[in-house]
Every structure is written in C-alpha cells, then in structure tokens.
Amino acid sequence: MATVDDLCPAFAPFFGLAGAASAMIMSALGAAYGTAKAGIGIAGVGTFKPEIMMKCLIPVVMAGIVAVYGLVVAVLIANDLNPANPYSLFAGFVHLGAGLSCGFAGLAAGYAIGAVGDAGVRAYLFQPRMFVGMVLILIFAEVLGLYGLIVSLILNTKAKSTCS
C-alpha cells in the first residue's frame, strides 16, 4: 500500500494536478469562445469594409491573452509538482484553488470578450467613433481574467509542503 501519511498522502498530487488542468482547460474554453464569436463578427464586417479589419482584430488578440493567463498559472503550478519532493495535501488543495480561480475567471473573461467584440465590431462598421468605446469595454472584460490570475499567483506562493 502507499504510505498512509495524514499530511502528505499519496493522492495529494491528484488535487494539485487538477488545479493545473482546470486553469488551462477553462481558460482555453473562454479564449476559444471569444475567438470564435468575435471572429464571426469580424468576418461579417470585412465583407462591407475590408480596410478596417486590422483594427477589428483587437478582440481576438485579447481572447488569446486570456489563454496565456491560464498557461502561466498551469506552468507555475506544474513547476511545484515533483514526485521527488514531499507534497502535502495542503499544497494540493492550494494549487486546486489557484487553478480553479484562474480557470473560472478566464472562462468568464473570454465569454465577455467574445460577446463584446462581436457587438463592438458590428457597431464600429457603422460608426467609426465607436472604436474607443469598444476598446474600453474590452479592457474591462480582460481585466476580469487578470483578477483571477492575481489571486492564483497569491495563492500559489502559499503552497508549502511540510510532512511532519
């Protein structure tokens, strides 16, 4: 049987790895939704005014940044996981919390960026002064993902593995 140790059981890495996985998976879902939804709007806009298409790519870039947030948190958590070092259940749950906070925040941010980007570029087609407004709203949506990243980073520094 594996060592049944109360503080560092053998199944502790299950939760740490779950955190890394959920940070990546849910951020990817948000980013994919944002890219697809905004992309539909941008392609539609391009059939009428091809010259504004480069400026309209901003929502897609911001959706990609949300995926990068998830990648950063997943890599940070994965760096702390090493079967050669002791890994406590506390560290496992801390990493799970860090991963879930970044994941859900990234999912929400990506969804918002997609919806706002789609509506924003369609409005920019008819009214050129809408550009600044669209970018401002997109920034507020992006910052939601950043909040999740900040909480994940703070939580990640608290993961300590003492097994006695």
Next chain:
Amino acid sequence: MLYSKTAYIVYAGAFLATAVALNVIFTGNGVWFNVGEFLNETSPYMWALLGTSLVVGLSVVGAAWGIFITGSSIIGGAVRTPRIRTKNLISVIFCEVVAIYGLIMAIVFSSKLQAGQPEGRFHADSYYAGFALFWAGLTVGLSNLFCGVAVGITGSTCALADAADGQLFVKVLIIEIFGSIIGLFDFEGARLQVNITNYSS
C-alpha cells in the same frame, strides 16, 4: 410537458443525489463517502490509461467537429463561387492538426507506461504518474476539443467571407491562427506537467 426535458433530468438527478446523501448520513454511514480512500484504492493504471485514451479521443472529437463545421460551409459556398474550394482547405488542415497534437501526446503518454506492479502494492511515484497522466490527458484533450470547434467556426466564416470578397481570405485567416494557438498553449502546458516527472510505473 410543463418544463423542458433537461430541467426534468437535472432536478430528478439532484433529488436522487440528495436522497442518497441524506440516507447515508442519517444511518451513520457517512464515512462511506471517502475521497482519499477512493484515490488510494483505485489503481493508478486506471488513471493513466484514462488520460491516454481521453487525450486522443477528445482531440479527435474536436477536430471532427471543426471539420464538419468548416467543411459544410466550404462546400455550400463553393456552389456559387468554386474558386474558394482549394484555398479554404487550409482551414480543414488547421482542424486536422488539432487531432495530430492529441495523437502525439497519446504516444508520449503510452511510452511512460510500464506493466509489472502487482495490484495492491503501489509506490507513491506510481500514484503521481497515474494522476499526472490523467490530468495532462484531460487538459490536452478538452483544450483540443474547444480549439477544434473554435477553428471550425472561424474557418467557416473565413470560407463565406472569401466567397463574398476574395481579398478577405488572408485577413480572416489571421483570426483562425489565433484560434489554433490556443491548442498549442495547452500542448505546451501539459508537456511540461508530464516531462518534469520521474516515472516508475
């Protein structure tokens, strides 16, 4: 039907789960729900192989979903404008690449499997390896699923935009490239999870 079918299913499931949970608690058997014991008793081989199978299975589902979304748009658009046929096959290739990511990861995972540990006596490293392969497999598989669908949707809009105006193809392709790098991020993240471990199972 007074409510939607999914509402019936969800509420029936929630009611059943609550009934089972309350029964277990009030008959003094609350200890039966033991996550730690479940994780200790299940074989790490189960987790490792679930991860390996999910990585290729879910990636292929994502690639297939993307291909049918983009393929049907290309074929529909090419009825009026046959010139878009060959150029837009690149969208289908982007979706296919997602399946290749999953295949490569499954091959890498399967190289880390070694039989030989008798059931019931697992080393702590084996548990770690099993969990790592499960979660890395789920990460890559689900992310490739979402990436494949996103690339499919943007590929479909690319084909229809190309049919409307030929010079839009390259511009909308940029969006599709942004969609496919989502899949690449997860490939890198999971590769890191799997490679820094030292396996004995």
